[in-house]
Amino acid sequence: MSVSAPAPAASADPPSEEAASTPGAKPREWPVHLTVAIVALSFAVYVASGLWADPYTNVLSDNVGDQAFFEWLMGYGYYTVTQGADPFFAALLNAPHGVNLATNTSVTVYTVLLTPLTHLAGPQVSFVTVLTLNLAGSAFAWYLFLRRWLVHNALAATVAGLFCGFAPGFISHANGHLNWTSGWIVPVVLWRVLKLREPGRWLRNGLMLGVLLAIGFSIAAEGLFFTALASGIFMIVWALARPVRAEARAALPTVLRALGVTAVVAGSLLAYPLYMHFAGPWTFSGTGFNQRHFVEDAAAYLSFPNRSLAGHLGWHADLAPNRTEETSFFGVPLVILMIVSFALLWRRAEPGRRATLRAVGLVGLIFFLLSLGPRLNVNKHEYDVPLPYAALTHVPLFDSALPLRFALGVVGVFGVLLALILDQLLSRRGPSGGMLNTALTAAVVVSLLPIFPLPLRIQYRxxxxxxxxxxxxxxxxxxxxxxxxxxxxxxxxxxxxxxxxxxxxxxxxxxxxxxxxxLGPQTTDEGGREQPGRIGAxxxxxxxxxxxxxxxxxxxxxxxxxxxxxxxxxxxxxxxxxxxxxxxxxxxxxxxxxxxxxxxxxxxxxxxxxxxxxxxxxxxxxxxxxxx
CATH class of the missing domain: 3.40.50 (Rossmann fold)
Structure with a gap:
């Protein structure tokens, strides 16, 4: 989900001298940034338009319960700030025991920051505001990340950024999941991870990453785990590649010092929430959801999502556990395009760029395999074929994740490949031959048009x-x-x-x-985390x-x-x-x-x-x- 940072010539991996020379954008780039931000915000308002039409009586019909939960959190945020209540444990819900919010997705940063809006306009307006800004911010953050670290062409970064922010999986999770629509966390964390190797700035970079991890944990702990896993896989695979091995070895002391600072800062800020999550009252093990059920059907990767142009035409395949968990659904054209793009990019790449492509590709492959869960499912039939996740179901952190959501990591990998192939096409540095370039351009359109999102479904409440x-x-x-x-x-x-x-x-x-x-423990006996989780009391x-x-x-x-x-x-x-x-x-x-x-x-x-x-x-x- 990431690419190599701008580096010395040995890696042959920086996007361009202009993009790599200064951390910030030049003034003439700000009109482009502003335009992309407006486009992303317009898309987000369009997707959530049903809620904006009347946030008080309209509700997401595909996930009424999660919207109510996050609205409740918004209300509790105001209660926390004004009454000095514990942000990670609520006594008002689930009487007489209360609820451990640290083991739930409590989006604490959002609920606290939006207390004025929640008080003045209500949790309903705060909910749709966060949802809209999440979608727009994810697309814009990916655009900035790709533009800064990866590609020359702003249009290539824009298209890929919009894809990452409004990919089928994130449109699906926009049905109530304020945590999973916070996709902006991924490129921002990756940005700071790539900065760790910066000479002489290990203290500042470690401090900033530590603060960012604390914020990310309070908003989307499961997504932050996926991001950390992807970053770790990428960094290890990239650093072991022969063309950049010496470069990675030279940067290692700086990176380790920065990570040490990150651990201290994040550990200090998260000491209490982590205690509440793992050892506080009413904790539990697992997720409360069946990991054999919430897996990605392999055929779903080749299918189209419900809320898309293709789905509107009746090409949707009902292969997800529910409409909120259509986490892949890229469609055959896009999957083929990504495979072809990887092959073409690999063929033309310099050794340093191949190190990046290899690492990105392996991240995508691992996340794809993990998304399939412990057993292979194809077209709603489970085959007795054990997969890697079978060995991870009881491993800490993995036991609290839903396998199919690892498919969201593939979105980032596809976004990187899409940005790279578009950059080569738009800058006319692509594979030789006009017919091939024309075919690739047509393939991009044919791949993205069917998954163009439709507004979220709403109903009266x-x-x-x-x-x-x-x-x-x-x-x-x-x-x-x-x-x-x-x-x-x-x-x-x-x-x-x-x-x-x-x-x-x-x-x-x-x-x-x-x-x-x-989410809470299976029984009301205070048995600690050995109790399995369940939904509700x-x-x-x-x-x-x-x-x-x-x-x-x-x-x-x-x-x-x-x-x-x-x-x-x-x-x-x-x-x-x-x-x-x-x-x-x-x-x-x-x-x-x-x-x-x-x-x-x-x-x-x-x-x-x-x-x-x-x-x-x-x-x-x-x-x-x-x-x-």
Whole structure:
């Protein structure tokens, strides 16, 4: 995912004297940079246009739950700053235990920096703002990286940068994943890694990389791990190449000194979050997701994504676990173009450039193999063919990653190859023969046009009820009390978590809530990281009572056992009140059965109060629910 830094002539690898001579861009380059930034931002707004149309009632239909989770984090960011709460542990969610946010994707830097916007406009606006800037910033950062370190031609860097920022995998993850759309972290980290060899500046470069790693960890820890792995593979393979071996040996002392500073700085800044991640309360092992399920189907690399021109024409192949995890889906034309481009670039390359190409190619091959997971899958059929990831499933860090996401590393490799082949074509230094150049130019168009992204799919979601918006809920919940919407919050029934996010963003007194969408341990026993992870809290009987009513319309006829179990669950959560809004939001345009939820609630809890557009039931703990 990276290339060699500008180096002495022995490496034959610098992009050009102009690009390599000064760290910053010359003044005449800024109009080009500004133009690329505007184009990237325009693309990002276009992709997220459905949310921008009405961020308060529109939601990403392919991932309602993750959007609710990140909106909740935005609200909690304001609560953290104004109340001095722990940014890595939240007691307000998953009552009575709380949630270890260090083991989740807490995007702490974003939530803290955007507290003014969150407070003034709401977590909904903060969410779509970060999503848009992530996509635009990723494309622009890749453009700057490629332009600075790799290619002569600005247009080549622009096209490749836009590809990296808006590749199918990142458009797919734009369905709710603020961590994985933070692709700008990769080129910025790689930039600083390549600077480590700079003579006489090991202290400054090590310090800057250490700070950057701390920021990256708080936004996208899994992505930072992938970046570190790719950087390590590249640096080792490149340094062992015979043409640059002496050069690498000479730079080694400087690099090691800089890395030492990086380790000290990053270790100091991340001491507490790392402690919370590995040894804090309610930690767990693994991810909560099945690593045999979340793998890349080999055929997906040759297929087209759902949200693309090709997908719009019906050429999409349903080969991903869900629409948020279409991490490759490059299509046959692009894969063939990349293979041909590598061969052509290799044939023309000087020895130093071949060292770079070899390292880049090996990074791509390794990430491709890792993305396939522990067993080979082709066209939704798993073959009993063990792959390298089978040996890594229990290795620390690898055990907490989802294999198919390694395909996102291939995006960077393809971006490098695309920039190189376009640079040669546009600068007319490409393979001899006009027909070949014309064919390659046509191949680039044919490869990129089918995967041109479409805007994200959206759906309507229930508006915030007056009961929450005007603070009426405070009459039903004492200081430090617990309240929940019905059905209880989960990734597929996320309204309750959104309501809490909005109250946190306004400030003032807050309520705790049971359940929620997060990653946590399999049980409520404090067993440490030997416990496997799971999505959400371990379910209780009353959770299922309301969830199946919402999802399947199943109305339970209550008996004494059901009421006793509900009483025990309410006591366990410390619940003071529950409420049912006039509308409840489903996922992927699914309509949840509100009438069934109300019928179950009335049978279990008796007649509600009608206030602020919701039905409210007070809970007297230790008393039969219907005995009010």
């Amino acid at each position: 229930a508006a915030e009820p007056t009961f929450i918006a005007d603070g009426t809920w405070q009459k039903y919940v004492p200081e430090g009390g617990t309240m929940s919407a019905l059905p209880f919050a989960l990734n597929v029934t996320a309204d309750g978590q959104r309501w809490q996010a909005y109250t946190m963003a306004r400030g003032g007194r807050q309520f705790r809530m049971p359940d929620g969408y997060f 371990p379910p209780r009987a009353t959770d299922w009572l309301f969830l199946r009513a919402a999802w399947y319309g199943y109305i339970t006829s209550m008996n004494n056992e059901d009421r006793a179990q509900a009483r025990a669950d309410f006591d366990y959560w410390g619940l003071d009140a529950v409420f049912l809004p006039g509308e409840i939001t489903g996922s992927d345009h699914q309509t949840l059965n509100r009438a069934a939820v109300e019928a179950v609630a009335r049978d279990l809890l008796g007649e509600p109060e009608v206030v602020g557009g919701v039905l409210v039931w007070r809970i007297r703990r230790g008393v039969d629910p219907v005995d009010r």
